[in-house]
Amino acid sequence: MSFAALNPDEATPFRIIFVCTGNICRSPMAEVMLRDLITRSGLSRLITTSSAGTGDWHVGEQADRRTITALAKRGYDGSHHRARQFDPTWFTDLDLVVVLDRSQERILRNWAGTEHDRGKVRLLLSFDPDQAVLQDVPDPYYSDDALFDSVLGMIDSANQALFKQLAPAIRQGVR
Structure with missing residues:
Protein backbone atom coordinates (compact mmCIF):
# COMPACT_ATOMS: atom_id res chain seq x y z
CA MET A 1 0.00 0.00 0.00
CA SER A 2 1.34 3.36 -0.96
CA PHE A 3 0.38 6.43 1.01
CA ALA A 4 1.10 8.91 -1.76
CA ALA A 5 -0.24 12.37 -0.82
CA LEU A 6 -3.30 11.60 1.20
CA ASN A 7 -5.74 14.43 1.55
CA PRO A 8 -7.35 14.17 4.98
CA ASP A 9 -8.97 17.10 6.69
CA GLU A 10 -10.37 17.72 10.15
CA ALA A 11 -13.86 16.76 8.99
CA THR A 12 -12.68 13.44 7.53
CA PRO A 13 -9.40 12.27 9.05
CA PHE A 14 -7.51 9.19 7.85
CA ARG A 15 -9.09 6.34 9.85
CA ILE A 16 -7.08 3.32 11.00
CA ILE A 17 -8.35 0.36 12.99
CA PHE A 18 -6.24 -2.44 14.48
CA VAL A 19 -7.89 -5.86 14.65
CA CYS A 20 -6.86 -8.94 16.61
CA THR A 21 -8.87 -11.86 17.97
CA GLY A 22 -10.48 -10.63 21.20
CA ASN A 23 -9.44 -6.95 21.30
CA ILE A 24 -7.84 -7.24 24.73
CA CYS A 25 -4.13 -7.82 23.98
CA ARG A 26 -2.47 -6.97 20.67
CA SER A 27 -4.89 -4.55 19.00
CA PRO A 28 -5.27 -2.33 22.10
CA MET A 29 -1.46 -2.19 22.35
CA ALA A 30 -1.20 -1.09 18.72
CA GLU A 31 -4.01 1.44 19.07
CA VAL A 32 -2.61 3.08 22.22
CA LEU A 37 2.78 8.78 18.01
CA ILE A 38 0.00 10.64 16.22
CA THR A 39 -0.62 12.96 19.17
CA ARG A 40 3.09 13.72 19.68
CA SER A 41 3.43 14.55 15.98
CA GLY A 42 0.54 17.02 16.08
CA LEU A 43 -1.53 15.01 13.60
CA SER A 44 -4.39 13.94 15.89
CA ARG A 45 -6.89 16.05 13.93
CA LEU A 46 -5.87 14.29 10.73
CA ILE A 47 -5.46 10.62 11.76
CA THR A 48 -7.69 8.59 14.06
CA THR A 49 -7.04 5.13 15.40
CA SER A 50 -9.20 2.53 17.08
CA SER A 51 -9.25 -1.23 17.61
CA ALA A 52 -11.57 -4.23 17.59
CA GLY A 53 -11.57 -8.01 17.65
CA THR A 54 -12.89 -10.61 15.25
CA GLY A 55 -14.61 -12.41 18.13
CA ASP A 56 -17.14 -11.24 20.70
CA TRP A 57 -15.82 -13.06 23.81
CA HIS A 58 -14.54 -9.95 25.56
CA VAL A 59 -16.89 -7.20 24.32
CA GLY A 60 -17.12 -4.46 26.96
CA GLU A 61 -14.15 -5.72 28.97
CA GLN A 62 -10.99 -3.82 29.76
CA ALA A 63 -7.76 -4.82 28.06
CA ASP A 64 -6.04 -7.82 29.64
CA ARG A 65 -4.25 -6.77 32.84
CA ARG A 66 -0.93 -7.92 31.29
CA THR A 67 -1.57 -5.62 28.32
CA ILE A 68 -2.21 -2.69 30.64
CA THR A 69 0.92 -3.56 32.66
CA ALA A 70 3.16 -3.93 29.59
CA LEU A 71 1.91 -0.60 28.23
CA ALA A 72 2.39 1.13 31.60
CA LYS A 73 6.01 -0.08 31.80
CA ARG A 74 6.64 1.95 28.63
CA GLY A 75 4.67 4.98 29.78
CA TYR A 76 1.35 4.33 28.02
CA ASP A 77 -2.12 4.27 29.56
CA GLY A 78 -4.29 1.44 28.29
CA SER A 79 -6.73 1.48 31.20
CA HIS A 80 -9.54 3.21 29.30
CA HIS A 81 -9.80 0.57 26.59
CA ARG A 82 -13.02 -1.43 26.23
CA ALA A 83 -13.13 -4.39 23.86
CA ARG A 84 -15.50 -4.47 20.92
CA GLN A 85 -16.10 -6.70 17.92
CA PHE A 86 -15.38 -5.55 14.38
CA ASP A 87 -18.51 -4.86 12.36
CA PRO A 88 -18.15 -5.36 8.59
CA THR A 89 -20.30 -2.27 7.96
CA TRP A 90 -17.37 -0.23 9.30
CA PHE A 91 -15.32 -0.85 6.14
CA THR A 92 -17.02 2.08 4.42
CA ASP A 93 -15.76 4.49 7.09
CA LEU A 94 -12.21 3.12 7.36
CA ASP A 95 -9.10 3.86 5.33
CA LEU A 96 -6.81 1.17 6.73
CA VAL A 97 -7.63 -2.07 8.57
CA VAL A 98 -4.45 -3.36 10.23
CA VAL A 99 -4.58 -6.97 11.39
CA LEU A 100 -2.13 -8.65 13.74
CA ASP A 101 -1.98 -12.07 12.12
CA ARG A 102 -3.00 -14.01 9.04
CA SER A 103 -6.10 -15.51 10.66
CA GLN A 104 -7.57 -12.03 11.12
CA GLU A 105 -6.44 -11.14 7.61
CA ARG A 106 -8.46 -14.07 6.19
CA ILE A 107 -11.50 -13.25 8.33
CA LEU A 108 -11.53 -9.53 7.51
CA ARG A 109 -10.99 -10.12 3.80
CA ASN A 110 -13.92 -12.54 3.89
CA TRP A 111 -16.06 -9.96 5.67
CA ALA A 112 -15.12 -7.23 3.18
CA GLY A 113 -17.91 -6.76 0.65
CA THR A 114 -15.77 -5.34 -2.15
CA GLU A 115 -12.30 -5.67 -3.60
CA HIS A 116 -11.68 -2.07 -2.52
CA ASP A 117 -12.43 -2.97 1.11
CA ARG A 118 -10.32 -6.14 0.91
CA GLY A 119 -7.46 -3.91 -0.20
CA LYS A 120 -7.70 -1.94 3.05
CA VAL A 121 -6.68 -5.01 5.09
CA ARG A 122 -2.95 -5.18 5.86
CA LEU A 123 -0.78 -7.18 8.25
CA LEU A 124 0.89 -4.89 10.80
CA LEU A 125 4.32 -6.47 10.37
CA SER A 126 4.17 -5.85 6.60
CA PHE A 127 4.98 -2.19 7.29
CA ASP A 128 8.27 -3.09 9.03
CA PRO A 129 10.96 -4.43 6.67
CA ASP A 130 12.82 -5.97 9.61
CA GLN A 131 9.79 -8.00 10.73
CA ALA A 132 7.74 -8.49 7.55
CA VAL A 133 9.01 -12.04 7.04
CA LEU A 134 7.42 -13.04 10.38
CA GLN A 135 3.98 -11.99 9.13
CA ASP A 136 2.20 -12.67 12.46
CA VAL A 137 2.42 -10.93 15.81
CA PRO A 138 2.05 -13.83 18.27
CA ASP A 139 -1.00 -13.82 20.53
CA PRO A 140 0.33 -13.53 24.09
CA TYR A 141 -3.02 -14.35 25.76
CA TYR A 142 -2.09 -17.89 26.86
CA SER A 143 1.49 -16.97 27.76
CA ASP A 144 3.37 -14.97 30.37
CA ASP A 145 4.30 -11.35 31.01
CA ALA A 146 7.55 -11.77 29.07
CA LEU A 147 5.68 -12.53 25.86
CA PHE A 148 3.43 -9.50 26.41
CA ASP A 149 6.58 -7.36 26.65
CA SER A 150 8.07 -8.99 23.55
CA VAL A 151 4.84 -8.54 21.56
CA LEU A 152 4.69 -4.91 22.65
CA GLY A 153 8.21 -4.42 21.27
CA MET A 154 7.22 -5.98 17.94
CA ILE A 155 4.14 -3.77 17.73
CA ASP A 156 6.12 -0.66 18.64
CA SER A 157 8.64 -1.29 15.88
CA ALA A 158 5.95 -2.01 13.28
CA ASN A 159 3.91 1.04 14.36
CA GLN A 160 7.00 3.23 14.01
CA ALA A 161 7.47 1.90 10.47
CA LEU A 162 3.78 2.40 9.63
CA PHE A 163 3.88 5.94 10.98
CA LYS A 164 7.05 6.76 9.01
CA GLN A 165 5.18 5.81 5.83
CA LEU A 166 1.89 7.46 6.75
CA ALA A 167 2.89 10.79 8.33
CA PRO A 168 4.69 12.32 5.29
CA ALA A 169 1.74 11.48 3.03
CA ILE A 170 -0.68 13.04 5.52
CA ARG A 171 1.50 16.14 5.84
CA GLN A 172 1.91 16.41 2.06
CA GLY A 173 -1.85 16.22 1.54
CA VAL A 174 -2.51 18.99 4.06
CA ARG A 175 -2.63 22.44 2.54
Missing part, protein backbone atom coordinates in the same frame (compact mmCIF):
# COMPACT_ATOMS: atom_id res chain seq x y z
CA MET A 33 0.94 3.25 20.88
CA LEU A 34 0.03 4.62 17.45
CA ARG A 35 -2.34 7.15 18.99
CA ASP A 36 0.57 8.40 21.11
